[in-house]
Amino acid sequence: MSGIYIHIxxxxxACHYCDFHFSTSMKKKDEMxxxxxxxxVMRKKEFEKEVVETIYFGGGTPSVLTTxxxxxxxxxxxxxxxxxxxxxxxxxxxPDDLSSERILALSKSPINRLSIGIQSFFEEDLKMMNRAHNSAEAIKCLEEATQYFDNISLDLIYGIPGLTDEMWQQNIETALSFGIPHISSYALTVEPKTALKKLIDTGKIAEPQDEVASNHFMILVETLQKNDFIHYELSxxxxxxxxSKNNSAYWLGxxxxxxxxxxHSYDGxxxxxxxxxxxxxxxxxQGDILPIETEILSKSDRYxxxxxxxLRTIWGVSLERIEKEFGFDYLNYLQKQMQKFLDDELVFIENNILKPTSKGKFLTDGIASDLFYLNLEE
Structure with missing residues (x-):
């Protein structure tokens, strides 16, 4: 099974924190x-032998397109x-694109899953991030969308300067009150060349604190697990x-x-x-040329x-697969590198699968980078 991602x-x-590719001019939307x-159509030969299981409209803001x-x-x-x-x-x-009429129209289309960019239910957070919607629109769109769509995900951002533990808990509880079955949640990160970076550098906004983000993450994990959510990937x-079948496919290669x-594309x-x-x-x-660059992944890249x-998912890292797919040298390297994290109880091994502990989950990306194979001959 395979997937198709469409970037709108x-x-x-422009949200202050975003470094994704987009334009705020709609002049070329029809052309696009x-x-x-x-x-x-040009790329259908790449999937001649594949069956598409997921179609995902991402961006940007895909909901600026008409139904x-x-x-x-x-x-x-x-x-x-x-x-x-x-x-x-x-x-x-x-939320600002999801009027009652638009939700009804989408419910009659082939779209069967909505991923709604709420980010926060607090007005001050939305203004600080320069979101296009307000808190009332966030509430209203969820009230409407849940009447027509069963499969809804919403995004929440934690670690926002000024967002207290109590406010963050309230954000989570508000999301849960709508019976939403999926939540994606990310720490506010400061990317280079974003408006947020400039606002922090000029002292207009406080810099996000890792300790606050870590605490918010633990509140999130604990609250959602109590409400029968499975923490199947770090965020x-x-x-x-x-x-998410689409995202799970990425993580499963x-x-x-x-x-x-x-x-981006990937063929294994x-x-x-x-x-x-x-x-x-x-x-x-328009000139019949695909504007794509490619790189062949080395064994180390794939490892x-x-x-x-x-490490980011509940499926963990199979030591058996490491040896079978990459060889004993890679397995031996991994076993040596992971020992310190085993000793610090940041990871554990169960049924020959390496996984992060509850304590290690927030540190997953850092742990993974220490396990990377950097200087092997291919």
Whole structure:
């Protein structure tokens, strides 16, 4: 099974923390939709032997597209690829785009999963992050969406300067009050060249504190587990039967095609990425040229990716797979490197699977980097 990701490179306004590729100008939106459809057709040979299980509209803000435009792209995929009987088709959406009429229209489309960018239910947080919606819109869209969609995920951000433990707990409880079956939650990070970085550097906003983020993370994990959520990936929590099939496929190393500017692709041996420039992307596609660069992954690259994704998920890192797929030298290296984390009770081994402990989960990325194989001959 494989997936198709479609990057919609438009947003109404720029969130202060975001470093994804997008444009706030909608002038080329119509052109872009046609180009996305054309790229879908141009790349169908890559998936001749594959069956598509997931279609994911990400961005940017995919909900700036009309429902007709979304249906047009989905129909183009159906016309050119083999699709499972009931694929997971996800649309990332912002609350300000989810009016009652829009939710109803989407419910009649092939979209069967919404991923809603709430981030916070507090007005001051939304203003600080420069979100396009307000708290009232966040509440209203969830009241409406839950009437028409069973499979809904929402995003929450923790570690926001000024967000107390009590406020963070209230954010989580508000989300739970709608019966949402999936929550994705991320620490506020300061990326270079973002408005947030500039605001922090000029002293207009306090810098996020790791200790606060760590505490918020533990509150999140504890609260959601009490409410029957499974912490199946570092930043993702789902009830039984509601894990994101799209994201799980990434973490389990399945193949996917990325359509649109800046979108990434993976076929098991090489990784590709489209040019992150709307005008150059359009010019290339209109000239029948795929604007993609690729790299063949070395054994060390594939090992490191498996370590990173495996440690972040409930599936962990299989020591048996390490030896079978990468060889004894890699297994021996991993066993030596992980010993200090075993001693510090940050990881444990169960049924020959390496996993982080509760204490180690927030430190997963740092642990993984220490387990990476950096200087091996290929």
């Amino acid at each position: 490179p438009f947003c109404k306004q 939709v046609l180009a996305l459809a054309k790229e879908i 007709d435009e979304i249906n047009f792209l989905i129909n183009t995929i159906y016309e050119n690829y083999k699709i499972v009987e009931n694929p997971e088709i996800t649309l990332e959406a912002n 993702n929590f789902g009830k039984e039967g509601y894990f 399945k193949k996917y095609i990325g359509i649109g500017p800046s979108a 041996e090489k990784r590709g990425w489209n040019i992150a420039n709307n005008s150059l992307y359009l010019k290339s596609i 490191n990716e498996y370590i990173m994704t495996g």
